[in-house]
Each structure stands twice: as C-alpha cells, then as structure tokens.
Amino acid sequence: MTLRNTKVTTEIHHLTVSGIQVEVIRKDIKNLHLGVYPPSGRVRVAAPLVVSDEAVRLAVIGKLSWIRRQKTKFVRQPRQSQREMINGESHYFLGQRYRLRVHEHDAPARVAVRGIASLDLFVRPGTSAGQREAVLLRWYREQLKTLIPPLLEKWQPILGVQAAAWGIKKMKTKWGSCNPASRRVWFNLELAKKPVQCLEYIVVHELVHLLERHHNERFAALIETHVPHWRQYREMLSQAPLGHEEWKY
Incomplete structure (x- = not known):
C-alpha cells in the first residue's frame, strides 16, 4: 500500500x-x-x-x-556500502554488476561501459568522490532519459492514456509516482540500476494510475492483464541491492 x-x-x-x-x-x-x-x-x-x-x-x-x-x-536486502568511487568498487546498471575503473584525464567527465564487467569513469585529476558520484548519477539519468520514452510510446496507446509530462528524480520510498490530476509521472533514478524488465513494469504501473488512482481491485486487474509477471518483477526490485543512503524522514 x-x-x-x-x-x-x-x-x-x-x-x-x-x-x-x-x-x-x-x-x-x-x-x-x-x-x-x-x-x-x-x-x-x-x-x-x-x-x-x-x-x-x-x-x-x-x-x-x-x-x-x-x-x-x-x-x-543487501545494501551497497557508502560509495568511495574508487577502482574496483561495485556499481550496477540495468541489473548487471560492474567494477568501476577510474581514469584521470584532462577532458570533460564521462562514463562508458566496457564489455560485461567494467564501468569506466573518466574524470579530471583531483576530482573528489562526491564529484565522481555526481558524474555517474548524471550518466544514470541520461540512460533513463533514453530508455523511458520508447516504453511510454509503447504503453500509452495500449492503455489508452497520455501522460502530460514525466521526469526522473531520487526517491527514497517509491520506484515511481503519478499525479492523476496533473497527469505527471515520476521515475526513481535508482531504476537505472535495475533490470530493464523492472523499469518497464514501473512505467506500466504509473501509467495505470492515470486510469485508476488507487491500488484497488480494478488497479490490480489492469496490472495483471498487461503485466502478468509483475510479481516476479516486483520481487526482482526487492531483491536487488539498495543504494547507500543516509535515510532521513
């Protein structure tokens, strides 16, 4: 609930x-x-x-x-330790675990996936851990901005709905949220770390809220119809390692 x-x-x-x-x-x-x-x-x-x-x-x-x-x-649920942004540290992208490789160079910062095991982070010399993490988070956001639009284009006509706007932000208690009145949908930045099937499930979940505001029987039936394996994806989300956070309320 x-x-x-x-x-x-x-x-x-x-x-x-x-x-x-x-x-x-x-x-x-x-x-x-x-x-x-x-x-x-x-x-x-x-x-x-x-x-x-x-x-x-x-x-x-x-x-x-x-x-x-x-x-x-x-x-x-396993949790990542506080991020130091150093060589050999584990990071996740689309459900896959990668080892971070930090490269110092005198050029704009960037991130690149190398093969199936390495995540290369290119930063200027002297960049702090916080600045390195900001580069990685910006890259995660860019990846979601590429992944989400095709999913919206796929599911909006299927469900017969149209979001007025959508965005990405860090959230501590939800994978996504929807305001049916403004028809605005938000997605958690952490979804970049989860399997793409989980991202698609959350996209559908939030779009269904444009049809049914509450988590009632109608909502459950709509999810069951369109994402019959939703329980599997929800379990994948609950089992994936949580990012380190200084949780405050």
Missing part, C-alpha cells in the same frame, strides 16, 4: 503495536493507508481525521504478518 502526500498533514504521533513502532499521520482523507518503508521497515499509517487510535491499532494488528514479512525483506 502506498501513502501519497496529496493532503495537508494535520497531526503526527506514534503508537506501539505488538512491539512495532507505528507512525500515525492524520489527514483529511477518506481511507486508511498502511505502508512499510526502507531501509529498516519503518511502518507508517495515514488515517482519516475521524479514525481513532484504537481503529488504527486494529488495522495494524490485522496486517501484522504482512508487516513483519516486509520488515524482514528490508533487513535481509
């Missing part, structure tokens, strides 16, 4: 349910939404203003098995 920040938050507090800390956000919304978020399985509930703490507690208890499974997945 996904928490969408479409309303103004009015109250935030915490409950402990069966030993699990739950962040409760009361908002001017109609339905209760429960989510479990990386990196450690933080549990958050967005609840309508009229819903009591006891009702929130009962809703969490009803989902305890699912919550614990999600928390366990996040704990077990």
Whole structure:
C-alpha cells in the first residue's frame, strides 16, 4: 500500500503495536493507508481525521504478518556500502554488476561501459568522490532519459492514456509516482540500476494510475492483464541491492 502526500498533514504521533513502532499521520482523507518503508521497515499509517487510535491499532494488528514479512525483506536486502568511487568498487546498471575503473584525464567527465564487467569513469585529476558520484548519477539519468520514452510510446496507446509530462528524480520510498490530476509521472533514478524488465513494469504501473488512482481491485486487474509477471518483477526490485543512503524522514 502506498501513502501519497496529496493532503495537508494535520497531526503526527506514534503508537506501539505488538512491539512495532507505528507512525500515525492524520489527514483529511477518506481511507486508511498502511505502508512499510526502507531501509529498516519503518511502518507508517495515514488515517482519516475521524479514525481513532484504537481503529488504527486494529488495522495494524490485522496486517501484522504482512508487516513483519516486509520488515524482514528490508533487513535481509543487501545494501551497497557508502560509495568511495574508487577502482574496483561495485556499481550496477540495468541489473548487471560492474567494477568501476577510474581514469584521470584532462577532458570533460564521462562514463562508458566496457564489455560485461567494467564501468569506466573518466574524470579530471583531483576530482573528489562526491564529484565522481555526481558524474555517474548524471550518466544514470541520461540512460533513463533514453530508455523511458520508447516504453511510454509503447504503453500509452495500449492503455489508452497520455501522460502530460514525466521526469526522473531520487526517491527514497517509491520506484515511481503519478499525479492523476496533473497527469505527471515520476521515475526513481535508482531504476537505472535495475533490470530493464523492472523499469518497464514501473512505467506500466504509473501509467495505470492515470486510469485508476488507487491500488484497488480494478488497479490490480489492469496490472495483471498487461503485466502478468509483475510479481516476479516486483520481487526482482526487492531483491536487488539498495543504494547507500543516509535515510532521513
């Protein structure tokens, strides 16, 4: 389940349910939404203003098995160490693991894939780790800008929808997002590291939100019809190593 920040938050507090800390956000919304978020399985509930703490507690208890499974997945999911951007470091592109090879040269920075195992990073002498990482992230963004348009061109006529705009940004709790009102779609920069099938699944997922805003039965049926192997791709996303982040909320 996904928490969408479409309303103004009015109250935030915490409950402990069966030993699990739950962040409760009361908002001017109609339905209760429960989510479990990386990196450690933080549990958050967005609840309508009229819903009591006891009702929130009962809703969490009803989902305890699912919550614990999600928390366990996040704990077990491999994570990359903090990036030093040095020779031999592992980096990922489209699901493939590459070893970084740093080359210092007096020319504009660039990135190139060498064969099936090496990712060459060309930077000027004296470039810091942060500057090197910025070069790599810019390259990831460029790759997604090339990969996403053909997927949109493929799926928009199939689904009978048209996004008004789309973009790429770093997101910590979602692979993508969609604002049906503005018809704007966003994709997580981290998708450049994941298998291309996962990218296509997220493209379809967000476009389907232009037909159905909520993750309800209709939404699930549309995804099942158009991406019958979506559970496999979702699992691939959950198993792929997470990028290092100083997670803050």
